[in-house]
Amino acid sequence: xxxxxxxxxxxxxxxxxxxxxxxxxxxxxxxxxxxxxxxxxxxxxxxxxxxxxxxxxxxxxxxxxxxxxxxxxxxxxxxxxxxxxxxxxxxxxxxxxxxxxxxxxxxxxxxxxxxxxxxxxxxxxxxxxxxxxxxxx
Amino acid sequence: xxxxxxxxxxxxxxxxxxxxxxxxxxxxxxxxxxxxxxxxxxxxxxxxxxxxxxxxxxxxxxxxxxxxxxxxxxxxxxxxxxxxxxxxxxxxxxxxxxxxxxxxxxxxxxxxxxxxxxxxxxxxxxxxxxxxxxxxxxx
Numbered sequence: 001x002x003x004x005x006x007x008x009x010x011x012x013x014x015x016x017x018x019x020x021x022x023x024x025x026x027x028x029x030x031x032x033x034x035x036x037x038x039x040x041x042x043x044x045x046x047x048x049x050x051x052x053x054x055x056x057x058x059x060x061x062x063x064x065x066x067x068x069x070x071x072x073x074x075x076x077x078x079x080x081x082x083x084x085x086x087x088x089x090x091x092x093x094x095x096x097x098x099x100x101x102x103x104x105x106x107x108x109x110x111x112x113x114x115x116x117x118x119x120x121x122x123x124x125x126x127x128x129x130x131x132x133x134x135x136x137x
Numbered sequence: 138x139x140x141x142x143x144x145x146x147x148x149x150x151x152x153x154x155x156x157x158x159x160x161x162x163x164x165x166x167x168x169x170x171x172x173x174x175x176x177x178x179x180x181x182x183x184x185x186x187x188x189x190x191x192x193x194x195x196x197x198x199x200x201x202x203x204x205x206x207x208x209x210x211x212x213x214x215x216x217x218x219x220x221x222x223x224x225x226x227x228x229x230x231x232x233x234x235x236x237x238x239x240x241x242x243x244x245x246x247x248x249x250x251x252x253x254x255x256x257x258x259x260x261x262x263x264x265x266x267x268x269x270x271x272x273x274x275x276x
């Protein structure tokens with residue numbers, strides 16, 4: 001994993017929305033957080049970082065979706081664990097830059113858990129993160 | 138957690154190392170050709186430069202807004218580090234072995250081009266060129 005100081009952009013009911021450039025920087029310190037990051041949403045992001053950290057939600061970059069939809073593979077994996085997750089279009093936000101995901105990102109894909117909380121394709125990442133925060137609170 | 142790394146090749150005291158994430162770069166990967174499943178964004182550029190890897194191949198993540206998906210390539214060029222990206226439609230992002238075995242180079246920086254890497258080449262061939270180039274350069 002990598003080390004980053006996460007920016008907290010919103011807090012509600014003991015839960016937070018935090019910004020990270022890389023999902024590899026999440027840890028047990030993020031177990032009450034919706035993590036908005038600049039990473040792709042490939043399979044390893046779920047198995048190696050978001051799930052072990054116990055994060056409560058995730059919004060990343062769809063990385064152009066790519067071969068076998070690998071860029072959003074983690075969404076389904078997180079769905080099976082009940083974790084809301086969504087991705088922003090690679091053309092809407094700069095991959096690798098968490099603040100861009102949050103400020104510029106437009107949702108291109110969301111898992112069923114996120115959809116149940118009101119997250120929808122075409123929504124801004126900022127609004128989607130707020131929906132997730134509300135949904136888990 | 139410590140990310141898994143696989144040594145795909147060793148020659149002339151150099152290695153080609155495969156990992157799913159650029160976050161696996163560490164002391165043990167110094168001087169190696171590092172092939173990963175990460176995008177080549179700005180933060181990966183920083184990791185690559187700070188880690189001291191010899192060369193890097195990642196995923197272009199569909200290039201994306203402001204070519205953010207390949208921003209690391211220019212950053213590495215400025216430090217003389219050869220770096221290249223494979224097309225997002227050729228390999229599964231987040232899967233380093235897919236980058237290595239399926240990836241087709243979509244863009245290479247000048248330092249990588251000097252070692253013979255070019256767009257359209259397989260990532261495996263590109264990694265071999267980088268390994269050979271690093272051995273010859275002795276850097």
